[in-house]
Amino acid sequence: MMRALRLFIACGLLAAGLPLSAATPSTVWLEQLTSPELAAAIRGGNTTIIVPIGGTEQNGPHMALGKHNRRVAALAEKVALKLGNALVAPVIAYVPEGALAPPTGHMRYPGTITVPVAAYRAILDAAARSFKLHGFVDIVFLGDSGDYQDDNRAVAAALSREWAGTPVRIHAIREYYDAATTKFTAQLLAQGYTSAETGRHAGLPDTALTLALAPELVRGDLQKGAAPGTAPGVAGDPRRATAELGQAGVEAIVAQTVAAITKATRRP
Numbered sequence: 001m002m003r004a005l006r007l008f009i010a011c012g013l014l015a016a017g018l019p020l021s022a023a024t025p026s027t028v029w030l031e032q033l034t035s036p037e038l039a040a041a042i043r044g045g046n047t048t049i050i051v052p053i054g055g056t057e058q059n060g061p062h063m064a065l066g067k068h069n070r071r072v073a074a075l076a077e078k079v080a081l082k083l084g085n086a087l088v089a090p091v092i093a094y095v096p097e098g099a100l101a102p103p104t105g106h107m108r109y110p111g112t113i114t115v116p117v118a119a120y121r122a123i124l125d126a127a128a129r130s131f132k133l134h135g136f137v138d139i140v141f142l143g144d145s146g147d148y149q150d151d152n153r154a155v156a157a158a159l160s161r162e163w164a165g166t167p168v169r170i171h172a173i174r175e176y177y178d179a180a181t182t183k184f185t186a187q188l189l190a191q192g193y194t195s196a197e198t199g200r201h202a203g204l205p206d207t208a209l210t211l212a213l214a215p216e217l218v219r220g221d222l223q224k225g226a227a228p229g230t231a232p233g234v235a236g237d238p239r240r241a242t243a244e245l246g247q248a249g250v251e252a253i254v255a256q257t258v259a260a261i262t263k264a265t266r267r268p
Helices: 002-015 035-043 067-083 117-134 149-162 174-190 204-213 220-224 243-265
Strands: 048-053 086-088 138-143 169-172
Touching: 035 117, 048 067, 048 117, 048 243, 067 086, 067 138, 067 204, 067 243, 117 138, 117 149, 138 149, 138 174, 138 243, 149 169, 149 174, 169 243, 174 204, 174 243, 204 243
Parallel strands: 048 086, 048 138, 138 169
Antiparallel strands: none
């Protein structure tokens, strides 16, 4: 359906005498475009860039370490396609995950990768400055984990102050994370699932979203055996998670994020 829609738009642009490559990039992924293709897309109105932020961390015995990276990539793509004027930057997979010595938080489990907060903020800052240089006017941070939401807002606020006299705006969209956690959890509770199941990490909502977006990352046999208190790294109960449950969360996240970005990027 999406290919048919793009073909319809392309035919309309050609009929109007507009350059096809300037308005309809072949993909929303920046890293899959050539430099001239990207320049043409920006000239054609694709001036919003979404920066998806994941993280590499333990997710209990039943979910792979790259859960956040794969999820935010899939969701950012869906959001960009809905917006129609947005591209998606490469996923940032290295984020603050706790201390090294002694290890804290997820760093107590093999495979988790952490970076200092200052280094993480410097990456966001430099990436945003790169996008500004190349002509993007709305830079959007989407973070799939709660650990760095404050850092996203701090970088966005600092650059917004610095760029106040320019048309460029930068946005840390907290609504994305809230939809994936608070709103989706509320939906599950309303359906009769318990707070002991939803938990805070690698529980029912976390696992359901991953099943809907990247099912190959979930070890089904281990998921069914992850009873509360028996699965290290799990805060919740993932045993009743399904892709069908997760799809409802996906729809809520995309809708809430598109609405938040549309509102944030609206010009007077």
